[in-house]
Amino acid sequence: MSANSAAVNAISCRSADLHARPTPKLPSRRALLASTALLLVTQTAGARTLAGGTGMPWRPFAGDPPQAVEPGPWVFFTPEEGAAVEALVDRLIPPDAETAGGKDCGCAVFIDRQLAGAYGSARGLYMSPPFLQATPEQGLQAPSTPAQLYHRMLVALDAFCRATYAGNPFAQLPDGEKDRIITGMENGSLQLQGTSATPFFEILLQDTRYGFFADPVYGGNRDMAAWKMIGFPGARYDYRDWVERYNERYPHPPISIAGRNAGSPLHP
Amino acid sequence: MATKLPATEIVIIGLGWTGSIIAESMTKAGFNVVAIERGPWRDTATDFPPSYAPDELRYAVQHDLFVRPAQTTLTFRNNPNQTALPIRTWGSFLLPNGVGGAGVHWNAQTWRFLPTDFVLKTHLTQRYGAKFLPADMTIQDWGVTYDELEPHFDAFEYLCGTSGTAGNLKGQKQPFGNPFEGPRSRPYPTPAQKQPYGPVLWAEAAKEMGHSPFPQPSGNLSQAYTNPLGVTLGPCTYCGFCERFGCGNYSKASPQTTILPVLMRRTNFEARTGCEVTRIKLDNSGKRATAVTYIDTQGREWEQPAEMVFLCAFQMFNVQLLLLSGIGQPYDLNTGQGVIGRNYSYQVTSSVQAFFDNKIFNPFIASGAIGMCIDDYNGDNFDHGPYGFVGGGYMGMVQPNARPIEATPTPPGTPQWGAAWKKAVKDNYLSTILPSVHGSCYSYRDCYLDLDPTYKDRFGRPLMRLTFDFHENELKMSQFLTDRLAEIVQRMAPRQIAKLPRTGHYSIVPYQTTHTCGGAIMGTDPKTSALNRYLQSWDVHNLFVTGATNFPQNAGYNPTGTIGALTYWSLDAIHKQYLKNPGPLVHA
Numbered sequence A: 001m002s003a004n005s006a007a008v009n010a011i012s013c014r015s016a017d018l019h020a021r022p023t024p025k026l027p028s029r030r031a032l033l034a035s036t037a038l039l040l041v042t043q044t045a046g047a048r049t050l051a052g053g054t055g056m057p058w059r060p061f062a063g064d065p066p067q068a069v070e071p072g073p074w075v076f077f078t079p080e081e082g083a084a085v086e087a088l089v090d091r092l093i094p095p096d097a098e099t100a101g102g103k104d105c106g107c108a109v110f111i112d113r114q115l116a117g118a119y120g121s122a123r124g125l126y127m128s129p130p131f132l133q134a135t136p137e138q139g140l141q142a143p144s145t146p147a148q149l150y151h152r153m154l155v156a157l158d159a160f161c162r163a164t165y166a167g168n169p170f171a172q173l174p175d176g177e178k179d180r181i182i183t184g185m186e187n188g189s190l191q192l193q194g195t196s197a198t199p200f201f202e203i204l205l206q207d208t209r210y211g212f213f214a215d216p217v218y219g220g221n222r223d224m225a226a227w228k229m230i231g232f233p234g235a236r237y238d239y240r241d242w243v244e245r246y247n248e249r250y251p252h253p254p255i256s257i258a259g260r261n262a263g264s265p266l267h268p
Numbered sequence B: 001m002a003t004k005l006p007a008t009e010i011v012i013i014g015l016g017w018t019g020s021i022i023a024e025s026m027t028k029a030g031f032n033v034v035a036i037e038r039g040p041w042r043d044t045a046t047d048f049p050p051s052y053a054p055d056e057l058r059y060a061v062q063h064d065l066f067v068r069p070a071q072t073t074l075t076f077r078n079n080p081n082q083t084a085l086p087i088r089t090w091g092s093f094l095l096p097n098g099v100g101g102a103g104v105h106w107n108a109q110t111w112r113f114l115p116t117d118f119v120l121k122t123h124l125t126q127r128y129g130a131k132f133l134p135a136d137m138t139i140q141d142w143g144v145t146y147d148e149l150e151p152h153f154d155a156f157e158y159l160c161g162t163s164g165t166a167g168n169l170k171g172q173k174q175p176f177g178n179p180f181e182g183p184r185s186r187p188y189p190t191p192a193q194k195q196p197y198g199p200v201l202w203a204e205a206a207k208e209m210g211h212s213p214f215p216q217p218s219g220n221l222s223q224a225y226t227n228p229l230g231v232t233l234g235p236c237t238y239c240g241f242c243e244r245f246g247c248g249n250y251s252k253a254s255p256q257t258t259i260l261p262v263l264m265r266r267t268n269f270e271a272r273t274g275c276e277v278t279r280i281k282l283d284n285s286g287k288r289a290t291a292v293t294y295i296d297t298q299g300r301e302w303e304q305p306a307e308m309v310f311l312c313a314f315q316m317f318n319v320q321l322l323l324l325s326g327i328g329q330p331y332d333l334n335t336g337q338g339v340i341g342r343n344y345s346y347q348v349t350s351s352v353q354a355f356f357d358n359k360i361f362n363p364f365i366a367s368g369a370i371g372m373c374i375d376d377y378n379g380d381n382f383d384h385g386p387y388g389f390v391g392g393g394y395m396g397m398v399q400p401n402a403r404p405i406e407a408t409p410t411p412p413g414t415p416q417w418g419a420a421w422k423k424a425v426k427d428n429y430l431s432t433i434l435p436s437v438h439g440s441c442y443s444y445r446d447c448y449l450d451l452d453p454t455y456k457d458r459f460g461r462p463l464m465r466l467t468f469d470f471h472e473n474e475l476k477m478s479q480f481l482t483d484r485l486a487e488i489v490q491r492m493a494p495r496q497i498a499k500l501p502r503t504g505h506y507s508i509v510p511y512q513t514t515h516t517c518g519g520a521i522m523g524t525d526p527k528t529s530a531l532n533r534y535l536q537s538w539d540v541h542n543l544f545v546t547g548a549t550n551f552p553q554n555a556g557y558n559p560t561g562t563i564g565a566l567t568y569w570s571l572d573a574i575h576k577q578y579l580k581n582p583g584p585l586v587h588a
């Protein structure tokens, strides 16, 4: 789990997080306290007093690795929304002869899980009002969370498609029509339920790219397809033998933080 | 109501780079030290092990190590006529949280400012005349010289084990080093890092054009190194996950890899994490700090009395705590009077993208501070007379990473999506470089920090308000420097280049650097500086303030080498003078 998903007050305190989470591997809180009693003069939710004298404080299982996205049904999207997003990401990053497209790379799964988590609810961001008109230099001042934006715009997109294309949802349209709609969202010519679809296009494109290029542990970049396409070796972490080999293609396949063969929840 | 705790001798606010240096020095001298840090404890093995440290989404994109805007942020506007609005998600800079501070997730590009940078106003006025400077520019001399700081630059570099090639040893120019640097008393502690293909080709081109390329000084070490405290760092593996990440190899200099293992063995040291300082309390005279108050993560308020307070909370939060504690006169834009919040400055970065055919750069083989640079256009190393601006910067082929979310460049004109985008990403990833300029940013009357009238943090305290824009002098400089960089890049015979100088208004949205500076600057006159030349508050003699907060304006380098040197310089005066006779070290 990334610290993003912890409540704001607990964000700064890994230890509170640790205690809140029922992980069987962990020793009991009492055992934990006893074993580190010398170090921890007070141990409250998050705030810690670390007295010097015994060296670097250390507790077993204090690490916070990411939680791998599990395959399975949509968590955030409805099945119809999921189908629309798969169709969208597959036009933003279309499949070609060598590399899968956005859909088969898991970009929609990635977005689904992100929207269900901290990202979707803008957790950790400053969301206090007032939300005022901003200059472009002042950055986004939107009161709605990414999850709200996606839901609203996917509903609007669906209504638009069914009204315009004889009851067909976005996913059922021919590629040319899909691209025409996406282009309209991109350049602002397409209004969806009275609002510009451009902010939605921008966030969708950004999230699709994140899903394509992020470590497969988050559900996208399946089989490390994006990394193989560009020649990025992922989490190899040691290139001492290669730093001075010039103009030569690095020969080793990528690896993920979830392991060598990670990132294929649908193709185990 | 705050619960009062037993008194201690020294309180340090923020256990980052400078807080750790001070804690080590003061505990070694035998004092009881309590460091209060708002973020969590962090260490290599538990918080950024190699097994999951290289996670671009979590650390670089979703900002896992930084302070959350919901916890604290600031408001921003380009000029005083606008309404400042909150930074809701980080962009232009990324503010720290947790033990080690920004020292955990910095690049470790470890520079010394030029000798002339410290006497900037005097130097430029003498060389070009006062009229050459824009009327609203508020640059100042620092009150300390390069020669005075040299032993302390040396101390910081030997703490870190900095890898580099000296260009000037005791006044003797050295081949392959930076000929413009100030004299150093001894070589870098470790040799420069190895250089990948892109920097090597760029350096050849720069050399052919008569420049003097040298390796960027790096706190990611070329080899194992044991520092004077006895702490050992390992060699860098060029993984390319440095800035925004913790290093899993113990090869990036940070408080964790250079100081904390020693500090945590001292019985006269205590760290309190998850505790945010809200105020520095003064006695009735207003001239002595008596305690700090802080709130822990359960929302309980505590008061920690102390004899001496060090404010080491990073530039932005130092200024905030001074304003909220009523220490020093706040800067008033209308009168130009007051010092807290005055002379905020930043960094003017730019770059040139170059796309090649038939070149494989393997740009992912990188360290946070790798590359070849020139200093020919930094500071006042060239005659500004013909150009009508002041300032400069280092430039070079410095490529700290090619992580795919952030670094999959496509040539100008490529669509943002679809088959053409995908093909362009594939074709250009390995064969594109992004040489860059790290330009100075001087200070101005209308660039400052104060408290926002509307927006509050989670404790109901006003957020900081940043009023800042690039001025014509800096935009001219950026154009000039980016053009010079492009000339060198062109000589490498790329297929296509894209020049990306800074233009228009400063934007809070795209990341530029976390080199925010000023707001409580050092100097020789309490009317124009918050701190004296030893970083001691003019108003409250037992309060010392460290960090880029001290800079009267920013030079064309990353700040931390100079921040470290100033911290050691201040400690030197504290040990030799202040502790013997506590009181103002300089009489105004």
Ligand SMILES: Cc1cc2nc3c(=O)[nH]c(=O)nc-3n(C[C@H](O)[C@H](O)[C@H](O)COP(=O)(O)OP(=O)(O)OC[C@H]3O[C@@H](n4cnc5c(N)ncnc54)[C@H](O)[C@@H]3O)c2cc1C
Binding pocket: B013, B014, B015, B016, B017, B018, B019, B036, B037, B038, B039, B094, B095, B096, B097, B098, B099, B100, B101, B102, B103, B105, B106, B107, B108, B109, B110, B111, B243, B244, B275, B276, B277, B278, B312, B313, B314, B315, B317, B321, B368, B369, B514, B515, B546, B547, B548, B558, B559, B560, B561, B563
């Ligand atoms: C991504 C990134 C890359 C960088 N790269 C470079 C580089 O290559 N070269 C370079 O020279 N510099 C670089 N820097 C800047 C460098 O990290 C800082 O200059 C340096 O860490 C400053 O040291 P400091 O002690 O002033 O602050 P920090 O090291 O940041 O420590 C400040 C500490 O104070 C704590 N704190 C803040 N407010 C409070 C409060 N109210 N109560 C309690 N604690 C508080 C913070 O949580 C933090 O731990 C980079 C910064 C970032 C973010």
